[in-house]
Structures are given as C-alpha cells and as structure tokens.
Amino acid sequence: MIPIFKKTKQLEAKIDEFLDTILQAALEFKQALKYYLNGDLNEFSEREKVVDRLEGRADSSRRDIENQLYQEMLIPESRGDVLALLENSDDVLNLIADTIVEFSIERPEIFPEVKDQFDSLVEVSIGAVEEMVCTMRSYFKNITAVRDHISKIMFFEKESDKIGEKIKRYIFDRDDIDLAKKTHLRTFITYIQNIADKAEDIGDRVNIYAIKRMM
Amino acid sequence: MIWIFLSSGLFLGWSLGANDAANIFGTAIGTKMLRFRTAAIFGSIFVILGAVISGSGAAHTLGKLGDINAVGGAFTVALAAGATVSWMAKLGLPVSTTQAIVGSIVGWDLFTGSQIDTVSLTKIVSTWFFSPLLAGIFAFILFNILKFYLKRVKIHLLQIDNFTRIGLLLIGIFGAYSLGANNIANVMGVFMGSNPFKGLSLGFFYLNDIQVLFMVGGFAIALGIFTYSYKVITTVGRELHKLSPLAALVVVLAESLVLFIFASQSLERFLVSMGIPPLPLVPVSSSQAVVGAIVGIGIARGGGRAINFKKLYKIVVGWFLTPLSSGILSFILLFFMQNVFQISTYKPIKYSITEYTYRDVPSTLRQAIEPIKGEVFANAREFKEKLSELGIKKEDTGYLLSLARIDSIYIDSMIAKRELDQKWFGKKRIEAVKKLHGRMFVHKWQVVEELSKISDEWKFRSSDRRYRVYNRELKKMYDTIFHVFSIQNIREKFKISPE
Known part of the structure; x- marks a missing residue:
C-alpha cells in the first residue's frame, strides 16, 4: 500500500506546483503592468519573459498530471472534473500571457488621469485569479472552504466590471482624445476584464464539482 | 458417486459466486x-474462510427447517433451487439463492411428510423482510457519518482516492467473509444430514465433518467468482455500477454487516453476554441487502425521490415467487427421483408409541394414546393425523412427535474412538459415550437421557437465554452422535446388509 501513497503524494505535489505556477505568473503580470504604467519598459519586458516561461512550464506540468491521472486510473469519479479544471485554469494563464504580449506589441497609451484606476483594474482582476487558485486548492484539500473563495472571486469580478466601465465612460466622455486611442485603450480594458471573467467561470465550475463531491 | 450427488450443490455454489461477488466487488472493479x-483472489480466500469458520450458525437454522437425511434428496433439493435461480435470473427477475433453497426444503418436507418447523420458517421468512430494512438503516447512518467526517477532515482528493481503494478492498474482504459465513448454508446446508466427508486435521487446527463440507462448497463459490463473476460485473447492469466509489463503500459495508450479524455466532455470544436479545442466525440475500442499502443512501441524499419503487416491488414479488416455484419444482423432481429413477430421496422416519415412549408420557396423556400403543406410523404426517383423530391437543402433538420418533441407534466404543473428535467433544464426553458400549436405543431422547445420567457434561442447561449458545453447541454434538451411531449409517459405512 505504501507505494500507492508515495505516488499520489508526488502527484499531489505536481498539482500544487501547477497552481503555484499560475499564481506566480499572475503576480508577475501584475508587477509587469505596474512597470508599464510607470513607463519602465525594460523591467516590463523582463517580466514578460518570466510570464512566458511560466506559461510554458504550466503547460508541460499540466500534461504530465493529466497523463498520470489516466495511466494510473486515479480518482475515476472526479477525473473528468479535475481535467476540466486543469485545462481551464491553464486557459487563464494563456489569457494572461497573450495580454502581456499584446501590451508589448501594441503599447497602448494609458492616460495619466486613468492610471490609478487602470492599476486598480489590474489589481482586482489578478485578485480574482489569486482567489481562483485558492478555490482550486480548496477543491482538492478542504472542500468546505470552496464557497468562501468563490464569493471573493465573484466580488473581484464585479469590481473589475465596475472599474472598467468607469474608465471607459471617462475616456469616451472626453472630446480631446482621438477616437483611435479611445478604442485602443478600451480593447485593453476588455482584455484585463476577461481575465477576471475567466477566473469566475472556473469558480462556477468548481462550485458544481464541489457539490458533486459532497456525494 | 458422491460427487455426482454433490454436483447440484456445487452448481448452486458456483452460481452464488458468479452472481454475488458483484454485490461485493462490483463497483470497485467497474x-x-x-x-x-x-x-477475485482475496474474495475467494475469504469466502472459504467465512464458510468454514462461521458457516455453521446460519446452516443450523436452515437444517432445522428440513433435516434432509438422504443424499439423493439433498441433490434434488439443491437441483430444484439451482434450476429456479437460473431460470428466474434468465427471466430477469430478482432472485435469491436463499429464498430458492428454503422453498425447495419445504417442498422436501411436504413430499416426505416430515414435520415443518414453523418456528424456524417464521424466523427465516421474517428475516427476508428485515434484512433489506436493516441494510437501509445501516447505510443511512454510515453515509451520514462518512459525509460528516469528510467535510471536516482536510484530506487531499487523491488521498481520499487511496483510502477509498484500500477501503473497498478491506470492506470487500469483510463482505466476502460474511457472504461465505451467511450463504454457505444455502449451498451446502441440505447436505449436512447426509454429509459424506469426515473431519480433517490441518496441523494446528481441526475441521469437523461439516466444516469440510463447507470448505468444498466454499471452493465452488470461489470457482464461480473466478470463472464468471467478471462477466456478471461487466455485462449485467448492476445497481452498484451507478454508485460513486465512496457510496459503494457504504453500500458494501452495510450489506456485509447485515450478512455478518445474521451469521456470526461470536456476535451472538457477545450480545447474549451483554444481556441483549440476539438476532437469529439465518441465511439472507446479499442482493436484497444491497437494494436496501441503496435506498438508505437515497433517503440520506434527498428523501424519497431517490427510491426506485419498481425495484422494491420486484423484490417483494420475488419473496413470494421464488420459494413458491422452487418448492413446487422440488416436489415434482423428488417425485420423479423417488418413483421413476428409484433413487432414495429420504430415509423414512417412523413414529411409534413404544413401551419406552409410553412410560415417559405423563399419565394424563397415557389414556388418550392407549389405542395406538405399539402401532408404527410411516411418517410424521400420518402420526399427526392419528393424534388429532384421537383428540390430542396441538401443544402435546409436538411433544409426542419427539418422544415417538424412531431412530435406532447403536453405541460402539470403537466407532466412538474413531469418529468422535476429542478436541471438540472433550475427553469426559467421549468417555461417557464409551460407557454405553453395546447399547441399542430406539429413540434419540433415550440417548440424551442416558448420557446425561453418566456425565454432567452431556446435560442441557436451563433454557435461559444465557445458555442458548452452550445448548446449541451441545445439540450439535448430540446430532453428530446420532449421525455416527445411527444403525443405518453404520450399515452403510461398513457395508453390512440389512439381513
């Protein structure tokens, strides 16, 4: 019986590492955008590389986990759910990586008046991702805590909607800004809001899976 | 020859293994x-162990229902049960070996005109209703405990998975043991009265003749598990398949507990020592316990919506249909065996008010039975009919039946030395038997009387509940004595012709 426990302990560690990677990438993203807002593009591109590396690592570790779950026929009952969770959370990471690449290519102009608000938008969206990671950890280890984390995700997602809307209203009310710049900035606001949206989707899934696991 | 007669019982065992293993390991394998x-390996080992170690409790109750004393009869009774099980399973009806064998035995009782032990019959039939109910209650409680526990302890999903795996194996082992202990009676119980095997010494421990018989039956069940249960698990849409492994854990545990408490003599002894009335030891149906347990979980999950009433209805129909069809089939088959194939399906048990009986009867009854003194009756039915003609009350009839039964027993000290296991009987009891060397007895009760006079060890204790287990063990020893020293058996064994 001991070898079984050893093997699953390893897999447990792998799942934890995978979630760590997502969390790390999300925090790096937040940091990168802070540098971007402050105009430190060198540091921004350094962070961009880190995010890219983390994204690659998460991909391979996800595949590794999936293979092991199938090959060793573990958790037959929740295997499908766990796979869906892993893949969807990987999508969040992809979204983060894609957004940072768009930033580095398109270099959208963020007007000084909305800088603080933009910063808050990034803060709450990444807050949703952090809570998403907590939700997933709870799904594995502490099922009763799932609910609390999901409430937090929902809060952050709503907050990102509100802040985004506020910024959009502000810039579109201004007559002195070029429409192209307005729409350009709007696109990036939407990108960042999407991250929170995706995190919320995952929260909803975990909610259902957790109910299923309560037998 | 003996294996041909045993074949129907072995077939019954094989089909039990093939079908009922799914109730224990179905979900785990599915x-x-x-x-x-x-x-299969663990299941087989523990089915055999359960049968050998704890099989006698439930078998004893079944034996009381019909003391099938000729191997031809045992063969036919098991054949009728086996055929009913296969036939009903083919029709897709829920069927239980337990109910089939009980029907068959009653068929034998009716055919041979033997007395039907209504107390045992009531005990057995009421357990059929009670066991799914009990399984449901167990499942309900266990499910809630598990849910409560899993909510509170912080175990990783993967570790829960590991524990579930280990749990399914351990509970499966317990289930297999309980299945063997409880259901071996269905398979081999009818052969107890005509058991061809002798005790077997396996170094450290000794298996008595009945345990050897049960071991053979256990091997038949194991064969069923190995050869056919996988097919049953994977092809037949079993209830258990739709359960999650954790729910299956609860169902199998509830089912095994039910099988166990209706089979375990140790548990019975424990309950008696605690002053709690024990449950009867009776073979029950594992499939029906499973359905009960699933209903229990359904209620725990969300009230009555989860209950499949159609399934329950089918079970209730099965309770009546199975014993009825196997009983009728058994009767018909016995008729053919006896009259067409000339195979003896029973050793006729005669009844007569002998000189000894007459002496033992209370004076109030003597006058009433005076007219039939010395007259010999071919079977219990005829004797009972005569007694009621004479206007003898029902409660006295049972008493007179036991006094008037003719058995012909001859005690021989050489046979005692050879056939009686010293570990089981103890030195004192065997010495007491030897003292009766050369004596002939017409009635069993005379042997009891004589042996009780010689040694206290042979005395039954008062019918107080505390002595229930002791008395039953002593009764088993007496049964062995009657079997070993029955003149008919001695003749068969030593090939002495009746002349």
Whole structure:
C-alpha cells in the first residue's frame, strides 16, 4: 500500500506546483503592468519573459498530471472534473500571457488621469485569479472552504466590471482624445476584464464539482 | 458417486459466486478502483474462510427447517433451487439463492411428510423482510457519518482516492467473509444430514465433518467468482455500477454487516453476554441487502425521490415467487427421483408409541394414546393425523412427535474412538459415550437421557437465554452422535446388509 501513497503524494505535489505556477505568473503580470504604467519598459519586458516561461512550464506540468491521472486510473469519479479544471485554469494563464504580449506589441497609451484606476483594474482582476487558485486548492484539500473563495472571486469580478466601465465612460466622455486611442485603450480594458471573467467561470465550475463531491 | 450427488450443490455454489461477488466487488472493479484479479483472489480466500469458520450458525437454522437425511434428496433439493435461480435470473427477475433453497426444503418436507418447523420458517421468512430494512438503516447512518467526517477532515482528493481503494478492498474482504459465513448454508446446508466427508486435521487446527463440507462448497463459490463473476460485473447492469466509489463503500459495508450479524455466532455470544436479545442466525440475500442499502443512501441524499419503487416491488414479488416455484419444482423432481429413477430421496422416519415412549408420557396423556400403543406410523404426517383423530391437543402433538420418533441407534466404543473428535467433544464426553458400549436405543431422547445420567457434561442447561449458545453447541454434538451411531449409517459405512 505504501507505494500507492508515495505516488499520489508526488502527484499531489505536481498539482500544487501547477497552481503555484499560475499564481506566480499572475503576480508577475501584475508587477509587469505596474512597470508599464510607470513607463519602465525594460523591467516590463523582463517580466514578460518570466510570464512566458511560466506559461510554458504550466503547460508541460499540466500534461504530465493529466497523463498520470489516466495511466494510473486515479480518482475515476472526479477525473473528468479535475481535467476540466486543469485545462481551464491553464486557459487563464494563456489569457494572461497573450495580454502581456499584446501590451508589448501594441503599447497602448494609458492616460495619466486613468492610471490609478487602470492599476486598480489590474489589481482586482489578478485578485480574482489569486482567489481562483485558492478555490482550486480548496477543491482538492478542504472542500468546505470552496464557497468562501468563490464569493471573493465573484466580488473581484464585479469590481473589475465596475472599474472598467468607469474608465471607459471617462475616456469616451472626453472630446480631446482621438477616437483611435479611445478604442485602443478600451480593447485593453476588455482584455484585463476577461481575465477576471475567466477566473469566475472556473469558480462556477468548481462550485458544481464541489457539490458533486459532497456525494 | 458422491460427487455426482454433490454436483447440484456445487452448481448452486458456483452460481452464488458468479452472481454475488458483484454485490461485493462490483463497483470497485467497474470503476477500476481494484483489479479483478486482486478482488477475485482475496474474495475467494475469504469466502472459504467465512464458510468454514462461521458457516455453521446460519446452516443450523436452515437444517432445522428440513433435516434432509438422504443424499439423493439433498441433490434434488439443491437441483430444484439451482434450476429456479437460473431460470428466474434468465427471466430477469430478482432472485435469491436463499429464498430458492428454503422453498425447495419445504417442498422436501411436504413430499416426505416430515414435520415443518414453523418456528424456524417464521424466523427465516421474517428475516427476508428485515434484512433489506436493516441494510437501509445501516447505510443511512454510515453515509451520514462518512459525509460528516469528510467535510471536516482536510484530506487531499487523491488521498481520499487511496483510502477509498484500500477501503473497498478491506470492506470487500469483510463482505466476502460474511457472504461465505451467511450463504454457505444455502449451498451446502441440505447436505449436512447426509454429509459424506469426515473431519480433517490441518496441523494446528481441526475441521469437523461439516466444516469440510463447507470448505468444498466454499471452493465452488470461489470457482464461480473466478470463472464468471467478471462477466456478471461487466455485462449485467448492476445497481452498484451507478454508485460513486465512496457510496459503494457504504453500500458494501452495510450489506456485509447485515450478512455478518445474521451469521456470526461470536456476535451472538457477545450480545447474549451483554444481556441483549440476539438476532437469529439465518441465511439472507446479499442482493436484497444491497437494494436496501441503496435506498438508505437515497433517503440520506434527498428523501424519497431517490427510491426506485419498481425495484422494491420486484423484490417483494420475488419473496413470494421464488420459494413458491422452487418448492413446487422440488416436489415434482423428488417425485420423479423417488418413483421413476428409484433413487432414495429420504430415509423414512417412523413414529411409534413404544413401551419406552409410553412410560415417559405423563399419565394424563397415557389414556388418550392407549389405542395406538405399539402401532408404527410411516411418517410424521400420518402420526399427526392419528393424534388429532384421537383428540390430542396441538401443544402435546409436538411433544409426542419427539418422544415417538424412531431412530435406532447403536453405541460402539470403537466407532466412538474413531469418529468422535476429542478436541471438540472433550475427553469426559467421549468417555461417557464409551460407557454405553453395546447399547441399542430406539429413540434419540433415550440417548440424551442416558448420557446425561453418566456425565454432567452431556446435560442441557436451563433454557435461559444465557445458555442458548452452550445448548446449541451441545445439540450439535448430540446430532453428530446420532449421525455416527445411527444403525443405518453404520450399515452403510461398513457395508453390512440389512439381513
């Protein structure tokens, strides 16, 4: 019986590492955008590389986990759910990586008046991702805590909607800004809001899976 | 020859193994939590152990229902039960070996005109109703405990998975043991009265003749598990398949507990020592216990919506249909065996008010039975009819039946030395038997009387509940004495012709 426990302990560690990677990438993203807002593009591109590396690592570790779950026929009952969770959370990471690449290519102009608000938008969206990671950890280890984390995700997602809307209203009310710049900035606001949206989707899934696991 | 007669019982065992293993390891194998080979090996070992170690309790109750004393009869009774099980399973009806064998035995009782032990019959039939109910209650409680526990402890999903796997194996082992202990009576119980085997010494421990018989039956069940249960698990849409491994854990545990409490003599002894009335030891149906347990979980999950009433209805129909059809089939088959194939299906048990009986009867009854003194009756039915003609009350009839039964017993000290296991009987009891060397007895009760006079060890204790287990063990010893020293058996064994 001991070898079984050893093997699953390893897999447990792998799942934890995978979630760590997502969390790390999300925090790096937040940091990168802070540098971007402050105009430190060198540091921004350094962070961009880190995010890219983390994204690659998460991909391979996800595949590794999936293979092991199938090959060793573990958790037959929740295997499908766990796979869906892993893949969807990987999508969040992809979204983060894609957004940072768009930033580095398109270099959208963020007007000084909305800088603080933009910063808050990034803060709450990444807050949703952090809570998403907590939700997933709870799904594995502490099922009763799932609910609390999901409430937090929902809060952050709503907050990102509100802040985004506020910024959009502000810039579109201004007559002195070029429409192209307005729409350009709007696109990036939407990108960042999407991250929170995706995190919320995952929260909803975990909610259902957790109910299923309560037998 | 003996194997030909045993074949119907072995077939019954095989089909029990093939079908009922699914109730124990079905989900574990279906969801790939356990490998079939692992489950089959452990399952087989523990089915056999359960049958040999704890099989006699339930078998004893079944034996009381019909003391089938000729191997031809045992063969036919088991054949009728086996045929009913196969036939009803083919029709897709829920069928239980337990109910089939009980029907067959009653068929034998009716055919031979033997007395039907209504107390045992009531005990057995009421357990059929009670066991799914009990399984449901167990499942309900266990499910809630598990849910409560899993909510509170912080175990990783993967570790829960590991524990579930180990749990399914351990509970499966317990289930297999309980199945063997409880259901071996269905398979081999009818052969107890005509048991061809002798005790077997296996170094450290000794298996008595009945245990050897049960071991053979256990091997038949194991064969069923190995050869056919995988097919049953994977092809037949079993209830257990739709359960999650954790729910299956609860169902199998509830089912095994039910099988166990209706089979375990140790538990009975424990309850008696605690002053709690024990449950009867009776063979029950594992499939029906499973359905009960699933209903229990359904209620725990969300009230009555989860209950499949159609399934329950089918079970209730099965309670009546199975024993009825196997009883009728058994009767018909016995008729053919006896009259067409000339195979003896029973050793006729005669009844007569002998000089000894007459002396033992209370004076109030003497006058009433005076007219039939010395007259010999071919079977219990005829004797009972005569007694009622004479206007004898029902409560006295049972008493007179036991006094008037003719058995012909001859005690021989050489046979005692050879056939009686000293470990089981103890030195004192065997010495007491030897003292009766050369004596002939017409009635069993005379032997009891004589042996009780010689040694206290042979005395039954008062019918107080505390002595129930002791008395039953002593009764088993007496049964062995009657079997070993029955003149008919001695003749068969030593090939002495009646002349």
